[in-house]
Amino acid sequence: MESLSARAEGGLLWLTLDTPGSDVNVFDLRAARALEHELTHLSPDVGAIVLSSTKPGSFVNGVGLMMAGAVKAKGDVARLTAPVRAAYRALRDAPVPTIAAIHGNCFGCGVELALQCRHRIAVDDGPTCFYMTEIADYLFVPCFGATQDLPRVVGLDAAIRLVVGGERWTAREAAMAGLVDRVIAPRGCDEAIRAMALEARAGRMRSQRVVGFDPESSRRARIATATLPDAQRGVSESAIDLLERGALGHDAYDDEIVAAEESVARPESKAAQGFFFVRQIAAARERRTSVPRVTSLVVAGLPLLADTLARNAPMELPIVLAPAPRIDPGRLLIASSDGPGVDVVLSTDGKPPTSGRVRAWAPFLASGSRFVEIDGARPDGAAALALVLQRAGLETATTHARGAFVSEGVVRALLDPIARFLKRGGSIGAAQAALTRLGIARPLRTIAASVGRPFGCEIETTSRDIKLDVAIAASLIAFVVETLASGSVAHPASLDVIARHGIDFPLAHRSLTSFATVARAGALLEHASEIAQLTPLSVLDALDAHASGGRDVWS
Amino acid sequence: MHPLDTTALSAVIDAIRASARHTLPARIEPQHRVVDDLGYDSLGIVNLSVALEDQLGRPILLDGWIGGAASPSSLTVGSLAQWVALGTRGEDGVAVGAR
Numbered sequence: 001m002e003s004l005s006a007r008a009e010g011g012l013l014w015l016t017l018d019t020p021g022s023d024v025n026v027f028d029l030r031a032a033r034a035l036e037h038e039l040t041h042l043s044p045d046v047g048a049i050v051l052s053s054t055k056p057g058s059f060v061n062g063v064g065l066m067m068a069g070a071v072k073a074k075g076d077v078a079r080l081t082a083p084v085r086a087a088y089r090a091l092r093d094a095p096v097p098t099i100a101a102i103h104g105n106c107f108g109c110g111v112e113l114a115l116q117c118r119h120r121i122a123v124d125d126g127p128t129c130f131y132m133t134e135i136a137d138y139l140f141v142p143c144f145g146a147t148q149d150l151p152r153v154v155g156l157d158a159a160i161r162l163v164v165g166g167e168r169w170t171a172r173e174a175a176m177a178g179l180v181d182r183v184i185a186p187r188g189c190d191e192a193i194r195a196m197a198l199e200a201r202a203g204r205m206r207s208q209r210v211v212g213f214d215p216e217s218s219r220r221a222r223i224a225t226a227t228l229p230d231a232q233r234g235v236s237e238s239a240i241d242l243l244e245r246g247a248l249g250h251d252a253y254d255d256e257i258v259a260a261e262e263s264v265a266r267p268e269s270k271a272a273q274g275f276f277f278v279r280q281i282a283a284a285r286e287r288r289t290s291v292p293r294v295t296s297l298v299v300a301g302l303p304l305l306a307d308t309l310a311r312n313a314p315m316e317l318p319i320v321l322a323p324a325p326r327i328d329p330g331r332l333l334i335a336s337s338d339g340p341g342v343d344v345v346l347s348t349d350g351k352p353p354t355s356g357r358v359r360a361w362a363p364f365l366a367s368g369s370r371f372v373e374i375d376g377a378r379p380d381g382a383a384a385l386a387l388v389l390q391r392a393g394l395e396t397a398t399t400h401a402r403g404a405f406v407s408e409g410v411v412r413a414l415l416d417p418i419a420r421f422l423k424r425g426g427s428i429g430a431a432q433a434a435l436t437r438l439g440i441a442r443p444l445r446t447i448a449a450s451v452g453r454p455f456g457c458e459i460e461t462t463s464r465d466i467k468l469d470v471a472i473a474a475s476l477i478a479f480v481v482e483t484l485a486s487g488s489v490a491h492p493a494s495l496d497v498i499a500r501h502g503i504d505f506p507l508a509h510r511s512l513t514s515f516a517t518v519a520r521a522g523a524l525l526e527h528a529s530e531i532a533q534l535t536p537l538s539v540l541d542a543l544d545a546h547a548s549g550g551r552d553v554w555s
Numbered sequence: 556m557h558p559l560d561t562t563a564l565s566a567v568i569d570a571i572r573a574s575a576r577h578t579l580p581a582r583i584e585p586q587h588r589v590v591d592d593l594g595y596d597s598l599g600i601v602n603l604s605v606a607l608e609d610q611l612g613r614p615i616l617l618d619g620w621i622g623g624a625a626s627p628s629s630l631t632v633g634s635l636a637q638w639v640a641l642g643t644r645g646e647d648g649v650a651v652g653a654r
Contacts, residue, residue: 021576
């Protein structure tokens, strides 16, 4: 099997990505060499080139983190990515019209690959999603031209939102921004792509380009970036500098490589790259080999979840949204081909559900985290629900917290020391500053509201020297120790995913359970008196036990 | 360089057999390159981590092993076995043992 197949037909060259042995396309060195070979051996009969994918749900998901992981020194990015760069250049310099036909995830370097084509068309369905992973997930500057090409195609404001803000765009949103020239329906999309390719070959297809420099959008982005934790601020500012130069028409591709190299080699980026593996291990442990084939899903009420499902579910999964007269609001009914329907009670507000055969809770949807915790007390029903939600692009964690939810626990472990701090006269501003020092960017009010604990009361502020960040770190480590000992999560990686969604646990520490080392517990015990002022004694006990007889979670 | 830990090597080879999605050579050798010869990409490495965890009885992350190589092509079965052995014994050479 090859990473890229080529088929010439009627003056069109169809180049199709299909990474062997993988569920998604990875534009690795093999694909890069194959693409460059095809483009440098073009037959004179070829009048237009279509680049697409046969992988369901994936156009290109990445270049592979293996290369990023190997970058250590100056020159490494250019050296390691040279074949990918050569392929991108060959695509950009192709002598005939090129069209990226995007169906499925178009992530990171996939967006940059599509930007090398003269035209982009996207299939309008759930899996088609444009997302720049580099800063949002890995804290490094992209290195295949995004900071230069994107602002010239979509304008500076949209480019900042995609590259720095970590926005995810549907096909229609990408079209509105100008990233894709046309959106086509999934049914009959192959014929539509062929018709457009013939149009492009005849020179009749025009691209919409928005070119311009808007100083206001850059000023706004710089204000928003200034208050971010250090690890995010540095890489975001570096990207905004480059995006501005891209919008102004400067040729800063080489500087982009230098910025990518500097950012990707930093410890915080290496840690963030490590979280990719944590998250994928959690997903692998969450997958079950035998689950019933789901035939339909009825959602009653739950506007936030219903909206997410409607936007993201693959078209082969029939979803009936409210009104559904036969089931109560807040319930999901999953019908399967081999058994009775699974009745689920799912809550998306600050209160976890207390009844239902299968209970699930998505408290962080309102803050943009597409995550659902599922009570695994009934394994088959939980597995069916997890499958449905995962296929709609939501992340799930199945837990066994016996009535409670780990999502609530992790938020409370963060909020409890803060509540005590406020009672003692600390200010919300000081509490937010402590979160920033820990690397957490999400506003305190948003985190608290997700579990129904608004911090609304007026606090009289006095100046007190209490190390709140130390107490929060201690409270979180104690929570990790207790949660893993209780068996509430099947795997530590699940707890890490919950903490990432629930409290924006910083990528710069890789993950919450990576943070909870024996050495860190020992170091925190040196601040025992400050910790005791803001946490119950059980926190110090747990720290002490971990420091003296515990073991690091990951080796 | 330490001599290869045969227990770690055999755990790595078993994990590769359990997780590979490509046709493997009849005999897996320490010098086989995990990316170039055995076809692993980053998602394949995730499956390898899960299979290794099943072998070793403790969670294992391979980002440190990847980060230690000059390029993905220099990641070998032998270097992974050495990395796994280091994690099992601890930096001071004392066995940490399975969970």
